[in-house]
Amino acid sequence: MVVYDFIEENDTQIIYWYYPEDDRTQDYGIIEVDKIKEKIRITKGAEGDFANNNYGHHAIHQIIERLNNDEKPRGGMVMWY
Numbered sequence: 338m339v340v341y342d343f344i345e346e347n348d349t350q351i352i353y354w355y356y357p358e359d360d361r362t363q364d365y366g367i368i369e370v371d372k373i374k375e376k377i378r379i380t381k382g383a384e385g386d387f388a389n390n391n392y393g394h395h396a397i398h399q400i401i402e403r404l405n406n407d408e409k410p411r412g413g414m415v416m417w418y
Contacts, residue, residue, distance in 0.1 A: 338414060339356065339359075339392040339415050341353045341396040341399075341413055342411075342412045348372070349371065350372060351409075352369055353412075355392060355393055355396045357383055357385040360385055364383060365384075366393050367379065367380045370404070377400065379394075379397070396413075396415060399415050400413075
C-alpha cells in the first residue's frame with residue numbers, strides 16, 4: 338500500500354509526497370507532474386521504497402488515471418496484493 342498527498346501546484350508543476358505503507362515516520366518520496374511537458378516522474382525516492390521505486394510507481398499510475406479523468410487529486414491510497 339502507498340499513500341500520496343498533494344503538496345503544491347503552480348503554472349508548471351504539481352508536487353505530491355508519497356509514503357510506502359503510510360509510514361510517516363520515514364522520509365517521504367516526491368512525485369512531480371510537469372504540466373508543460375505532460376510528464377510525471379519520481380524526483381526523490383521514499384525511505385522504505387525499493388530501489389526500483391515500486392511504491393512510487395503505484396502512486397504515479399493512480400495519479401495519471403485521475404488526471405486523465407480531469408480530476409485534480411488532493412491525495413489518495415493505492416493497495417495491491
